[in-house]
Amino acid sequence: MSGFGIYVHWPFCAAKCPYCDFNSHVRSQIDETGWVDAIGRELAHVAALQGERRPEVEAIFFGGGTPSLMRGASVAATLDAISKYWTLDPDVEITLESNPASADAARFRGYKAAGVNRLSLGIQALNDPDLKMLGRLHNTAEAKSAIRMALSTFERTSFDLIYARPEQAVEDWKAELREAIAFGTEHLSLYQLTIEPATPFATLARTGALKIPDDDRAVALYEATQEVSEAAGLPAYEISNHARAGAQSRHNLIYWRYGDYAGVGPGAHGRLVLDGKRVATACERLPERWREMVLRDGFGFAQTPISDEEAAREHLLMNLRLTEGLDISAYKARWNIALDDARIDSLAQDGLLEREGVVIRATPNGRLVLNSVIAALAA
Numbered sequence: 001m002s003g004f005g006i007y008v009h010w011p012f013c014a015a016k017c018p019y020c021d022f023n024s025h026v027r028s029q030i031d032e033t034g035w036v037d038a039i040g041r042e043l044a045h046v047a048a049l050q051g052e053r054r055p056e057v058e059a060i061f062f063g064g065g066t067p068s069l070m071r072g073a074s075v076a077a078t079l080d081a082i083s084k085y086w087t088l089d090p091d092v093e094i095t096l097e098s099n100p101a102s103a104d105a106a107r108f109r110g111y112k113a114a115g116v117n118r119l120s121l122g123i124q125a126l127n128d129p130d131l132k133m134l135g136r137l138h139n140t141a142e143a144k145s146a147i148r149m150a151l152s153t154f155e156r157t158s159f160d161l162i163y164a165r166p167e168q169a170v171e172d173w174k175a176e177l178r179e180a181i182a183f184g185t186e187h188l189s190l191y192q193l194t195i196e197p198a199t200p201f202a203t204l205a206r207t208g209a210l211k212i213p214d215d216d217r218a219v220a221l222y223e224a225t226q227e228v229s230e231a232a233g234l235p236a237y238e239i240s241n242h243a244r245a246g247a248q249s250r251h252n253l254i255y256w257r258y259g260d261y262a263g264v265g266p267g268a269h270g271r272l273v274l275d276g277k278r279v280a281t282a283c284e285r286l287p288e289r290w291r292e293m294v295l296r297d298g299f300g301f302a303q304t305p306i307s308d309e310e311a312a313r314e315h316l317l318m319n320l321r322l323t324e325g326l327d328i329s330a331y332k333a334r335w336n337i338a339l340d341d342a343r344i345d346s347l348a349q350d351g352l353l354e355r356e357g358v359v360i361r362a363t364p365n366g367r368l369v370l371n372s373v374i375a376a377l378a379a
Contacts, residue, residue: 002259009265023267072110325361
């Protein structure tokens with residue numbers, strides 16, 4: 001078993017960032033109590049599907065959207081609903097995403113009182129020109145204030161930065177990353193800027209108005225990220241996530257170790273074992289339509305069966321993102337599928353994979369072309 005988590009999606013934002021393709025929506029008014037009630041109804045339905053022998057919850061994650069637009073009472077009500085239907089691990093990790101623009105001390109104290117013990121801040125940059133370019137509502141001073149506020153309030157704090165921004169120099173990024181690390185958070189999520197279809201950035205890139213670093217510069221920025229974070233004691237434990245020893249996100253590890261998780265709220269996805277069979281769940285993306293479905297049926301998601309072959313490929317894809325690698329013996333026992341030794345040896349000879357007993361893991365060079373490595377293993 002690789003654990004069980006619950007993901008709660010709060011789809012509302014104060015503004016839509018031009019690079020974002022997440023299921024986020026801007027609304028002038030929100031019936032927060034009604035939305036929280038709908039989330040509670042969907043949680044009840046998932047619990048009923050799992051039956052009496054429900055797994056213990058190891059991690060809960062409030063994502064979005066902007067969950068920090070929720071009141072503390074709304075977070076508490078959602079956590080009460082979860083604890084009504086499931087047993088929580090005594091050390092359950094409860095994470096809430098927050099944007100600096102909606103951060104204030106009273107709000108943070110409300111989340112902590114509700115049960116949140118880990119805050120993840122969407123900082124994205126530590127200079128005003130890049131924050132403006134990324135469409136963020138906060139400035140650098142507000143970002144730094146939010147980090148300090150989070151560190152003084154919560155047991156655990158993480159924040160996100162986006163790199164490989166237009167015209168970003170390697171040395172500038174190293175300096176910014178060192179400044180970020182100096183705050184002393186136990187975890188950082190460091191993402192390369194990607195141009196997602198159907199976003200304003202995609203339109204700008206297509207017209208030449210936005211130019212992100214070419215492949216060589218992107219690789220140099222990635223390698224600089226590894227160099228600086230490792231030297232500071234925050235090595236990558238996954239492609240884009242870095243942590244001090246023992247501070248890895250438990251919720252993220254459930255995903256990447258291919259555990260089970262329930263996803264509730266508009267656009268949320270889940271992976272569950274129901275009646276001994278693995279299924280994917282996908283909630284309706286449009287918030288109002290999702291809510292109508294929940295009020296009518298008790299849930300707003302579709303279920304799709306996953307074959308063992310599909311599950312094995314997903315497991316491989318997720319697990320090899322982790323620096324801990326994949327136990328190929330446990331993989332075979334779980335799916336009755338053996339990876340080809342000749343392919344493993346070939347990838348190892350090419351310097352893309354390393355093997356230690358029954359564990360295989362991508363090398364630093366392999367992580368740069370991970371999709372190709374996985375495709376070769378799964379062929």
